[in-house]
Amino acid sequence: MADVIQPMVEIVDVRKRFGDNEVLKGVSLTITPGEVVSIIGPSGSGKTTLLRCINFLETYDGGWIRVNGEPVGYREKGGARVPLKEKDVAKLRAETAMVFQQFNLFPHMTALGNVTFGPTHVRGVAKDAAKERGLELLARVGLREKADSYPAQLSGGQQQRVAIARALAMDPKVMLFDEVTSALDPELVGEVLAVMQGLADSHGVTMIVVTHEMHFARDAADRLVFMDGGVVVEQGVPAAMIEDPQSERLKAFLRRFHNA
């Protein structure tokens, strides 16, 4: 019997509208365990919305998303979609982790507090064990010595690295990165990308990275997905796609990008 790898994330014909504006017009995407996928596209292309649908921070109106085989946000009952209970949604979210453009660290907790919060309050990990692991993770992102600092005392790049450690602390099956370098000063982008590159190289966790960083998309990702106007226009091997774009829309996007 052939081994069939169950996809880690399965997105089937997902649709989403905000009022009159249909932002996702039937997006399908299958991501295998350990894969690193970069999603690029102009603003308003729906890439962030798609990412936020994967952990149900946004609801979706049509189609299905499954993470590790579990349907996200809804279950099927007699052919109809029924919203999941809050605690089932929460359980599902705990299996994924998200890193945000604006970091969104909890300002009333130290760096270490931010990292240990999820494990202790959601996973039920003992405080000492969570602390030990938290310090390891902070060391991994190069911030062991900032464990007792509050977010306001850290630079943007440091905050984002803490946010990555916080996400890793949940031992997620999937990590979602939402334009995580866009709010950073240019000189701080590198330190965050380096951490992400390290993660990508380890292939220990499935990563979906919405980004404007073309270098990261090309060098770190296994696959590149280009979205525009609420649909996936083109996807494939990053280097090939960037050097030899097939669709007019990707060509235009890359041209604008290089001219910028």
Place this chain on the structure above:
Amino acid sequence: MEKTLSAIAQNLDLMLGGLGVTLVLSVLIIFFGTIIGFLGGMGLTSGPRWLKALLRVYVDIVRGTPLLVLMFLLFYLMPEFGVDITGFQTVVVALSLFAGAHISEIVRGALTGIPKGQADAAKALGLTYWPMMREIMIPQAMPAVVPPWTNTAIEMVKGTSLAFLLSVSDLLFETQNVVERTGIALPFYFTAALIYLAVNLLLSRFGHWLEQRNRYAA
């Protein structure tokens, strides 16, 4: 002067008895008002539409009605519904509702001021509503809640003095009694004022302490 001082000394225990009632009223009102206020504020920020509408009506009506009118309304309305309500209970209910409406708005404002990303981050970690409120939202709202909360609490301590109109034997009621019995007015009212002031200064210190405790590097 000597006569006045000895009159005060003789009647001080009566007044302190009244103070006891005032303190019990204050504690109950601030306690219930705070609970109503936090629940109301959360409902106004993140409740379903019907709850928001209901709370909005409550807050607007209660905030827009003089406290005394509210108290009398309650006192005369409840028996119409077959509910026997004492003066003491009326004061507690009326002032709790009043404080609750004010604190609801305070909490709503503070919660609204928290960046949306905080709730996103909490949910993304797998938190459900109540733990998210308890661990993430309320602690961040506290620095903005505490100063106006202290203000409302002080207003409520002063507001308990309306209780004497329903013959509740609070500090003002007992003071009034003593004044009528002794025929000395000013020194007793002055003493009462000092006692109210002392209570509120303590409350103000408590508010300051709460503020310090809820501060974090930002």
